Amino acid sequence: MSLDTAAVKPVERLSSVLAPDMEQVNLLIRERMASEHAPRIPEISAHLIEAGGKRLRPMLTLAAARMCGYEGPHHIHLAATVEFIHTATLLHDDVVDESDKRRGRPTANLLWDNKSSVLVGDYLFARSFQLMIETGSLKVLDILANASATIAEGEVLQLTAARNLATDESVYLKIVRGKTAALFSAATEVGGVVAGASDAQVRALFTYGDALGIAFQIADDLLDYGGASMQTGKNIGDDFRERKLTLPVIKAVARADAEERAFWVRTIEKGKQEDGDLEHALALLDRHGAMEAARADANVWTNRAKTALAAHPPSDLRDMLIELANYVVARIN
Amino acid sequence: MSLDTAAVKPVERLSSVLAPDMEQVNLLIRERMASEHAPRIPEISAHLIEAGGKRLRPMLTLAAARMCGYEGPHHIHLAATVEFIHTATLLHDDVVDESDKRRGRPTANLLWDNKSSVLVGDYLFARSFQLMIETGSLKVLDILANASATIAEGEVLQLTAARNLATDESVYLKIVRGKTAALFSAATEVGGVVAGASDAQVRALFTYGDALGIAFQIADDLLDYGGASMQTGKNIGDDFRERKLTLPVIKAVARADAEERAFWVRTIEKGKQEDGDLEHALALLDRHGAMEAARADANVWTNRAKTALAAHPPSDLRDMLIELANYVVARIN
Numbered sequence: 001m002s003l004d005t006a007a008v009k010p011v012e013r014l015s016s017v018l019a020p021d022m023e024q025v026n027l028l029i030r031e032r033m034a035s036e037h038a039p040r041i042p043e044i045s046a047h048l049i050e051a052g053g054k055r056l057r058p059m060l061t062l063a064a065a066r067m068c069g070y071e072g073p074h075h076i077h078l079a080a081t082v083e084f085i086h087t088a089t090l091l092h093d094d095v096v097d098e099s100d101k102r103r104g105r106p107t108a109n110l111l112w113d114n115k116s117s118v119l120v121g122d123y124l125f126a127r128s129f130q131l132m133i134e135t136g137s138l139k140v141l142d143i144l145a146n147a148s149a150t151i152a153e154g155e156v157l158q159l160t161a162a163r164n165l166a167t168d169e170s171v172y173l174k175i176v177r178g179k180t181a182a183l184f185s186a187a188t189e190v191g192g193v194v195a196g197a198s199d200a201q202v203r204a205l206f207t208y209g210d211a212l213g214i215a216f217q218i219a220d221d222l223l224d225y226g227g228a229s230m231q232t233g234k235n236i237g238d239d240f241r242e243r244k245l246t247l248p249v250i251k252a253v254a255r256a257d258a259e260e261r262a263f264w265v266r267t268i269e270k271g272k273q274e275d276g277d278l279e280h281a282l283a284l285l286d287r288h289g290a291m292e293a294a295r296a297d298a299n300v301w302t303n304r305a306k307t308a309l310a311a312h313p314p315s316d317l318r319d320m321l322i323e324l325a326n327y328v329v330a331r332i333n
Numbered sequence: 334m335s336l337d338t339a340a341v342k343p344v345e346r347l348s349s350v351l352a353p354d355m356e357q358v359n360l361l362i363r364e365r366m367a368s369e370h371a372p373r374i375p376e377i378s379a380h381l382i383e384a385g386g387k388r389l390r391p392m393l394t395l396a397a398a399r400m401c402g403y404e405g406p407h408h409i410h411l412a413a414t415v416e417f418i419h420t421a422t423l424l425h426d427d428v429v430d431e432s433d434k435r436r437g438r439p440t441a442n443l444l445w446d447n448k449s450s451v452l453v454g455d456y457l458f459a460r461s462f463q464l465m466i467e468t469g470s471l472k473v474l475d476i477l478a479n480a481s482a483t484i485a486e487g488e489v490l491q492l493t494a495a496r497n498l499a500t501d502e503s504v505y506l507k508i509v510r511g512k513t514a515a516l517f518s519a520a521t522e523v524g525g526v527v528a529g530a531s532d533a534q535v536r537a538l539f540t541y542g543d544a545l546g547i548a549f550q551i552a553d554d555l556l557d558y559g560g561a562s563m564q565t566g567k568n569i570g571d572d573f574r575e576r577k578l579t580l581p582v583i584k585a586v587a588r589a590d591a592e593e594r595a596f597w598v599r600t601i602e603k604g605k606q607e608d609g610d611l612e613h614a615l616a617l618l619d620r621h622g623a624m625e626a627a628r629a630d631a632n633v634w635t636n637r638a639k640t641a642l643a644a645h646p647p648s649d650l651r652d653m654l655i656e657l658a659n660y661v662v663a664r665i666n
Contacts, residue, residue, distance in 0.1 A: 095451055116492060118428055122425060125455075126478060152452055152458075
């Protein structure tokens with residue numbers, strides 16, 4: 001996920017406005033990732049949590065709660081909860097998605113081992129669970145439990161759909177909700193719930209997070225095929241080489257003739273890639289307007305995110321959340 | 334864990350008394366392990382859950398709740414929750430503890446892969462979380478969140494303490510609480526909480542489950558060095574060959590002279606085992622009365638479990654729980 005590094009400007013504005021809250025979140029995270037008995041736990045957790053991510057997900061929770069006028073202490077717990085769930089997911093992803101090793105990032109499973117990544121991930125899930133209980137809100141617990149199930153289900157679906165050309169846009173959407181949007185939408189929704197916002201406003205926050213997450217993931221897919229000239233930390237064609245069925249490819253496959261289909265079967269399903277295949281893949285995406293169509297989808301989701309916020313009265317934080325949504329697609333427009 | 338198969342008689346008596354409840358638990362488990370989108374989830378879950386385990390942990394929850402006079406529906410949810418947590422733990426253990434592959438059991442990571450075991454484990458954790466929320470009891474959620482953290486922490490501790498001769502009895506106890514006793518004690522405690530039992534009775538149920546789990550684990554350690562002639566499905570010396578620091582070995586190491594210590598360093602820490610080493614290890618355990626001392630510890634924990642139940646009025650279910658505790662150490666006495 002490169003959003004954390006790519007969306008610098010709007011995240012930095014949010015970051016500066018929410019700095020006092022985020023300070024408390026960081027203190028709570030450091031306190032709760034400790035383990036009296038097993039020092040390996042904070043070592044590994046710190047490797048990820050202190051690695052200088054932009055804390056986007058906890059920021060969404062803080063922003064949503066503050067936008068709804070919250071003055072209590074529990075948005076701090078929820079922001080830390082969301083960061084713990086995210087970190088646990090990353091630890092397990094690093095074990096599952098072996099491709100992370102190839103990008104040269106020193107993942108925890110590389111520095112320690114797979115076993116530690118699995119178990120420390122479990123520990124952080126349990127810790128996140130303890131943190132959210134401290135809010136005393138069953139509604140919040142319900143949202144986060146459902147998000148956890150959606151995340152795990154999406155990951156299993158991704159595993160079984162991988163390199164399978166039968167993966168269509170509806171399966172893609174379920175996978176994207178699992179890997180990205182479910183935690184974004186839970187992060188914003190619980191912010192509204194803890195603030196006691198109206199049902200309509202809570203629903204709007206859910207829709208914002210869900211649509212933001214989907215728009216971001218589609219943008220990420222596009223950037224991998226060179227959808228923009230900005231620096232993203234990704235090499236063009238990584239997804240192709242890793243045989244990922246991202247949205248542009250799914251659209252091109254759906255419109256492929258027999259010969260083109262044979263190309264996708266060979267390169268994605270069978271993984272027999274040769275020199276010049278990436279260029280041919282790009283030509284096929286272009287021929288069928290797959291990049292344009294995916295870009296249009298991302299814009300639809302972005303607009304859905306922004307429109308949802310109309311349920312909330314104007315405010316600086318609302319402007320920043322709108323700006324954040326614009327930024328996600330500015331990278332590809 | 335061989336308790337599920339070894340403790341046949343008392344578990345079967347409990348099983349028969351609790352059969353109508355357990356029927357509902359099984360229905361709920363089957364319903365909740367389904368996944369509309371990812372069919373691999375119920376396949377893998379069923380591989381473990383339908384494998385004919387004795388359902389000891391959910392039975393402890395049902396027995397505790399019924400013993401406290403509970404007539405509502407939520408002990409069913411909690412029993413299913415406990416079984417889901419147990420199954421998720423087994424899935425992750427199979428990935429972490431590679432030795433399970435050697436015992437010839439077809440684990441999920443063998444039949445599918447490590448990735449699926451990690452992610453389906455996560456899914457079952459999330460599902461367990463949804464189930465327990467349905468009870469609406471924050472107290473119950475608190476107990477199960479704490480148990481989840483203790484389990485994960487104990488597993489990490491076990492990983493870092495493995496093959497380390499500095500592991501003493503206090504570390505051993507923390508590991509055993511994590512791998513066995515935390516879920517036993519949570520299972521019995523939430524049964525009391527959901528039934529609205531008094532604080533003293535809830536504490537007694539916690540103590541019973543905790544002590545039962547510890548006694549069982551010590552008995553399991555003893556059986557691995559041939560502590561009894563009964564069939565347990567384990568080969569004598571498996572733990573020695575896998576270089577596990579179980580209680581008899583920890584006691585013998587604590588009493589070792591320099592030459593004996595060199596033997597343990599070579600066989601356990603360095604893993605350089607030769608023909609005759611198991612026999613020599615058994616002789617050292619015997620020389621220092623390590624088996625006898627561990628057996629005495631198991632009996633102390635069993636008595637603690639039984640004594641705790643004095644906080645509850647006499648009943649058939651109380652008798653069966655006492656009988657279950659006796660059975661755990663009958664295997665080694």
